Amino acid sequence: xxxxxxxxxxxxxxxxxxxxxxxxxxxxxxxxxxxxxxxxxxxxxxxxxxxxxxxxxxxxxxxxxxxxxxxxxxxxxxxxxxxxxxxxxxxxxxxxxxxxxxxxxxxxxxxxxxxxxxxxxxxxxxxxxxxxxxxxxxxxxxxxxxxxxxxxxxxxxxxxxxxxxxxxxxxxxxxxxxxxxxxxxxxxxxxxxxxxxxxxxxxxxxxxxxxxxxxxxxxxxxxxxxxxxxxxxxxxxxxxxxxxxxxxxxxxxxxxxxxxxxxxxxxxxxxxxxxxxxxxxxxxxxxxxxxxxxxxxxxxxxxxxxxxxxxxxxxxxxxxxxxxxxxxxxxxxxxxxxxxxxxxxxxxxxxxxxxxxxxxxxxxxxxxxxxxxxxxxxxxxxxxxxxxxxxxxxxxxxxxxxxxxxxxxxxxxxxxxxxxxxxxxxxxxxxxxxxxxxxxxxxxxxxxxxxxxxxxxxxxxxxxxxxxxxxxxxxxxxxxx
Amino acid sequence: xxxxxxxxxxxxxxxxxxxxxxxxxxxxxxxxxxxxxxxxxxxxxxxxxxxxxxxxxxxxxxxxxxxxxxxxxxxxxxxxxxxxxxxxxxxxxxxxxxxxxxxxxxxxxxxxxxxxxxxxxxxxxxxxxxxxxxxxxxxxxxxxxxxxxxxxxxxxxxxxxxxxxxxxxxxxxxxxxxxxxxxxxxxxxxxxxxxxxxxxxxxxxxxxxxxxxxxxxxxxxxxxxxxxxxxxxxxxxxxxxxxxxxxxxxxxxxxxxxxxxxxxxxxxxxxxxxxxxxxxxxxxxxxxxxxxxxxxxxxxxxxxxxxxxxxxxxxxxxxxxxxxxxxxxxxxxxxxxxxxxxxxxxxxxxxxxxxxxxxxxxxxxxxxxxxxxxxxxxxxxxxxxxxxxxxxxxxxxxxxxxxxxxxxxxxxxxxxxxxxxxxxxxxxxxxxxxxxxxxxxxxxxxxxxxxxxxxxxxxxxxxxxxxxx
Numbered sequence: 001x002x003x004x005x006x007x008x009x010x011x012x013x014x015x016x017x018x019x020x021x022x023x024x025x026x027x028x029x030x031x032x033x034x035x036x037x038x039x040x041x042x043x044x045x046x047x048x049x050x051x052x053x054x055x056x057x058x059x060x061x062x063x064x065x066x067x068x069x070x071x072x073x074x075x076x077x078x079x080x081x082x083x084x085x086x087x088x089x090x091x092x093x094x095x096x097x098x099x100x101x102x103x104x105x106x107x108x109x110x111x112x113x114x115x116x117x118x119x120x121x122x123x124x125x126x127x128x129x130x131x132x133x134x135x136x137x138x139x140x141x142x143x144x145x146x147x148x149x150x151x152x153x154x155x156x157x158x159x160x161x162x163x164x165x166x167x168x169x170x171x172x173x174x175x176x177x178x179x180x181x182x183x184x185x186x187x188x189x190x191x192x193x194x195x196x197x198x199x200x201x202x203x204x205x206x207x208x209x210x211x212x213x214x215x216x217x218x219x220x221x222x223x224x225x226x227x228x229x230x231x232x233x234x235x236x237x238x239x240x241x242x243x244x245x246x247x248x249x250x251x252x253x254x255x256x257x258x259x260x261x262x263x264x265x266x267x268x269x270x271x272x273x274x275x276x277x278x279x280x281x282x283x284x285x286x287x288x289x290x291x292x293x294x295x296x297x298x299x300x301x302x303x304x305x306x307x308x309x310x311x312x313x314x315x316x317x318x319x320x321x322x323x324x325x326x327x328x329x330x331x332x333x334x335x336x337x338x339x340x341x342x343x344x345x346x347x348x349x350x351x352x353x354x355x356x357x358x359x360x361x362x363x364x365x366x367x368x369x370x371x372x373x374x375x376x377x378x379x380x381x382x383x384x385x386x387x388x389x390x391x392x393x394x395x396x397x398x399x400x401x402x403x404x405x406x407x408x409x410x411x412x413x414x415x416x417x418x419x420x421x422x423x424x425x426x427x428x429x430x431x432x433x434x435x436x437x438x439x440x441x442x443x444x445x446x447x448x449x450x451x452x453x454x455x456x457x458x459x460x461x462x463x464x465x466x467x468x469x470x471x472x473x474x475x476x477x478x479x480x481x
Numbered sequence: 482x483x484x485x486x487x488x489x490x491x492x493x494x495x496x497x498x499x500x501x502x503x504x505x506x507x508x509x510x511x512x513x514x515x516x517x518x519x520x521x522x523x524x525x526x527x528x529x530x531x532x533x534x535x536x537x538x539x540x541x542x543x544x545x546x547x548x549x550x551x552x553x554x555x556x557x558x559x560x561x562x563x564x565x566x567x568x569x570x571x572x573x574x575x576x577x578x579x580x581x582x583x584x585x586x587x588x589x590x591x592x593x594x595x596x597x598x599x600x601x602x603x604x605x606x607x608x609x610x611x612x613x614x615x616x617x618x619x620x621x622x623x624x625x626x627x628x629x630x631x632x633x634x635x636x637x638x639x640x641x642x643x644x645x646x647x648x649x650x651x652x653x654x655x656x657x658x659x660x661x662x663x664x665x666x667x668x669x670x671x672x673x674x675x676x677x678x679x680x681x682x683x684x685x686x687x688x689x690x691x692x693x694x695x696x697x698x699x700x701x702x703x704x705x706x707x708x709x710x711x712x713x714x715x716x717x718x719x720x721x722x723x724x725x726x727x728x729x730x731x732x733x734x735x736x737x738x739x740x741x742x743x744x745x746x747x748x749x750x751x752x753x754x755x756x757x758x759x760x761x762x763x764x765x766x767x768x769x770x771x772x773x774x775x776x777x778x779x780x781x782x783x784x785x786x787x788x789x790x791x792x793x794x795x796x797x798x799x800x801x802x803x804x805x806x807x808x809x810x811x812x813x814x815x816x817x818x819x820x821x822x823x824x825x826x827x828x829x830x831x832x833x834x835x836x837x838x839x840x841x842x843x844x845x846x847x848x849x850x851x852x853x854x855x856x857x858x859x860x861x862x863x864x865x866x867x868x869x870x871x872x873x874x875x876x877x878x879x880x881x882x883x884x885x886x887x888x889x890x891x892x893x894x895x896x897x898x899x900x901x902x903x904x905x906x907x908x909x910x911x912x913x914x915x916x917x918x919x920x921x922x923x924x925x926x927x928x929x930x931x932x933x934x935x936x937x938x939x940x941x942x943x944x945x946x947x948x949x950x
Contacts, residue, residue, distance in 0.1 A: 101834075102717070103713060103717075103835070103836055104834045104835050104836055104865075105716065105835075105863070106834075126717075147662065148662045148666065150660055154660070158633070158637060159660065159662075161636075161666065161669070162633060162637050177922075177923050177924055177927075178922065178923075179924065181899060181900070181922075182834055182899050182900075183832050183833050183834050183837070183865050183899045183900030183901065184634075184832050184864055184865060184866070184900075185623070185634075185830075185832030185866065185900070185901055186832075186901060186922070187901050187903060187918045187919055187920070187921060187947055188918070188921045188924060188928045188946075188947040188948075188950075189670055189673070189674055189678070189927075189928050189931055190623075190636060190669040190670055190672065190673055190674075191670075191924060191927060191928075192669075193636055193666055193668075193669025193670065193672075194665060194666060194667070194669060194670050196666065196669075197662050197665070197666045198665050198666075202665075214716075214717070214719070214721070216721075217719040237578045237579075240578055240579075240580060241577060241578040243601060243690030243691075243693075244690075245689075245690070282721070282771070282775060283719065283721075283774075283775045283778050283779065284778075285774040285775055285777065285778035286771065286772040286773075286774030286775040286778070289772060289774060290772065342656075342658045342660055342661055343658065344576065344579040344581065344657065344658055345578065345579055345659075346576065346578045346579050371660070374658075374659050374660040375579075375658055375659070375660070376660050409657050409658070410656070410657075410658050411656045411658050411661040411663050412663055413661070413662050413663050414658070414660040414661060414662065415660065415662055416662070417662055418662075418663055418664065422663075426663070426664065429656065429663055429664075430653065430663075430664060431653075433646075433650050433651075433652050434652045434653050434654065434664075435664075436652075437646070437652045437654070437667060437935075438664050438665045438667065440934045440935060441665055441667070441670070441931070442665075443934065444927060444930040444931050444934055445927070456664065456665075
């Protein structure tokens with residue numbers, strides 16, 4: 001089937017208005033939030049129902065044409081980078097909240113529903129959908145499921161997989177099935193659990209039953225100021241060690257504070273080396289004594305100031321500033337590159353030292369704004385994409401930081417996924433047999449390797465990091481604004 | 482292959498191995514299938530070597546933890562070597578400030594919790610058979626208890642694993658950190674797979690701090706309708722219950738016995754011959770944990786909701802009573818809450834939505850009264866989980882099994898409208914009639930393919946799992 005014939009068949013199923021194939025229109029779909037790597041799809045289609053998705057996938061399966069599903073394109077690991085000669089299946093027109101069942105505390109949503117829309121829709125009745133990635137005003141629940149997304153408030157409540165009861169899936173051969181459903185404990189192997197976080201490689205999730213969680217009665221949000229990164233890092237482990245589980249525990253360092261303050265004027269202390277945002281949630285009764293315990297840990301670790309968000313407005317502004325931090329980093333340089341490593345939270349002081357040393361070694365500016373409570377770091381490297389040498393150093397520095405995460409007992413991704421970006425770093429944490437087990441699963445679901453090929457699995461097994469995406473084409477990172 | 486060859490191979494792979502006596506082998510029979518050897522490797526490497534040998538020589542391996550759930554599933558199609566994980570029972574590492582631990586799968590739940598508790602933490606997983614049952618057994622069956630209401634199930638708590646595959650290769654999945662999306666989430670696949678894809682040898686766990694205080698409130702309700710409505714009101718309130726149980730009259734009676742404590746009276750009239758006496762009250766049991774202040778506030782709010790919902794009686798329990806009731810509910814349906822002198826029970830579980838619980842209670846209650854057999858029910862209500870225990874004094878008669886089979890079929894049809902119904906402990910004769918696992922809902926082919934690729938020779942637990950996998 002040539003490209004024209006393919007487009008003709010897609011148009012026959014979806015209508016002309018739901019198929020894009022003009023080269024100038026395809027540019028937008030060349031990449032997601034990882035703009036370093038780009039590849040134009042043959043065509044982009046916009047199905048509006050599960051049956052549409054299945055019909056498209058059957059055509060592609062029959063013609064052995066690879067495909068990739070895409071939500072809002074906010075992913076940061078190139079998970080929805082189009083495969084060569086492939087078709088992109090954009091799910092943003094499948095954006096209906098099909099059913100909200102408050103009594104049973106769950107909702108049926110289409111994959112293209114924007115994360116925040118569900119929480120807004122259910123907030124009036126006192127409920128929300130817990131996973132809250134920083135891009136939640138744009139990213140879709142289907143994308144959250146593909147990447148098993150987190151967010152600041154997943155420290156206490158868990159990530160997407162912990163809040164997803166069942167998924168409707170179009171398998172790579174076009175068959176439609178449910179893994180899990182409205183009720184829990186489906187019999188047999190946990191295909192639901194396998195599907196979540198599989199980065200669109202085992203099929204396409206079209207609808208999902210997700211859990212709704214009661215909003216807390218009360219919260220306390222603190223901004224804690226430190227003169228040393230080291231002190232802030234120790235305070236993180238100190239809070240957890242005290243048996244307190246905050247709903248969020250975030251760190252922002254001096255470089256990032258400067259960028260965020262310039263962009264949003266929240267009133268962050270510009271002379272601080274680091275701040276922590278600590279949020280406690282629960283019942284009004286007892287929250288103040290917990291807050292006092294947190295303050296005590298911070299003071300023990302030489303906090304210079306502890307500020308409390310006065311009202312809902314200030315709290316919202318604080319979180320808005322935090323969640324749009326990467327966008328603000330764009331003010332510092334023509335481009336920036338965000339990483340997503342994880343260390344055990346007791347190792348945060350160690351990894352922060354490594355990041356500082358790495359910045360010095362490569363002469364790069366690195367800002368840090370991250371989920372300290374779960375040890376999930378997001379070093380954000382500022383660089384100039386027109387300077388090839390600097391771009392190369394950026395990738396090298398980033399890989400060095402991830403290697404350090406692994407050496408400290410951590411992982412190379414906490415919530416952004418392996419995608420295309422980190423395929424050649426997989427051998428840092430998994431050996432040949434571990435990866436073969438994953439490839440076995442892939443082959444069961446997708447023998448023809450059509451669903452999002454070229455992701456997750458290393459291209460070069462012998463030389464770690466060798467094949468890592470070269471900065472062949474760079475651009476200012478799509479600011480998450 | 483002669484047994485001598487098998488024994489000599491095992492002797493070279495597992496230190497301290499001696500062939501089991503005829504009696505010991507019979508005691509390790511799985512649903513009537515008697516193995517040729519019982520072996521307890523002392524390390525993950527020895528376990529892997531044992532499985533590799535079995536795979537090469539074509540022996541079927543039956544993994545075993547505490548032996549409390551060996552009657553789960555279908556009878557195995559073959560059972561040559563029972564591989565016990567009892568010697569893999571160490572807490573390898575526990576990092577309180579990271580709230581994580583690395584643990585060998587053969588540790589009993591009781592030993593695990595005692596070990597973690599020394600440093601102020603626990604694993605918020607409380608399956609039945611907590612004393613003798615192992616962590617590995619709980620993971621293989623994805624068993625859970627009352628705390629799943631607030632902390633989820635094993636799939637929410639295991640962050641990494643070392644798994645011995647069917648050919649003896651040891652693979653890792655996940656990692657040691659609480660947040661990690663590198664690679665497919667294979668932990669989920671192994672948990673609840675009844676050891677048919679690999680043997681979980683060592684796991685990394687996400688832990689919680691031990692709460693400062695715990696209290697539970699028991700509200701007595703006139704009927705299941707009132708009890709369910711009360712539970713819905715608690716779900717929709719600002720209380721964040723650590724557990725929220727709805728108990729049938731027989732179960733409520735036994736819980737009340739736990740409140741009263743040992744020596745407070747006989748527990749023997751909970752349902753002899755199915756006669757439950759005049760006590761037809763249901764109970765809602767809500768748990769609160771945390772600091773004293775939040776527990777106090779929630780208990781007050783909970784009592785108000787109980788009263789508003791028409792509770793005839795509200796009891797608040799803390800201290801030793803709290804511990805006893807919690808242990809009692811955890812033991813259900815493992816038998817701990819079974820009335821005295823009752824024969825081996827038939828236990829089942831259903832997973833439905835919370836608004837499907839009431840209908841199952843009614844159906845089980847009416848059905849068991851019709852059959853004149855005892856029936857205890859306990860629901861982790863907010864999760865839509867219902868545990869059923871059917872019993873009588875003495876053993877079930879043929880006519881009981883006939884009636885029970887038809888009741889189970891009705892319950893399964895009702896449950897599978899949206900959820901699942903699984904028969905857990907039951908005589909083989911009953912399982913042959915009603916099946917065990919229920920429907921895999923159009924996913925049989927994928928599950929069979931997974932089994933065939935991960936275990937092409939059918940080495941691990943052949944025949945015991947869904948669709949005869």
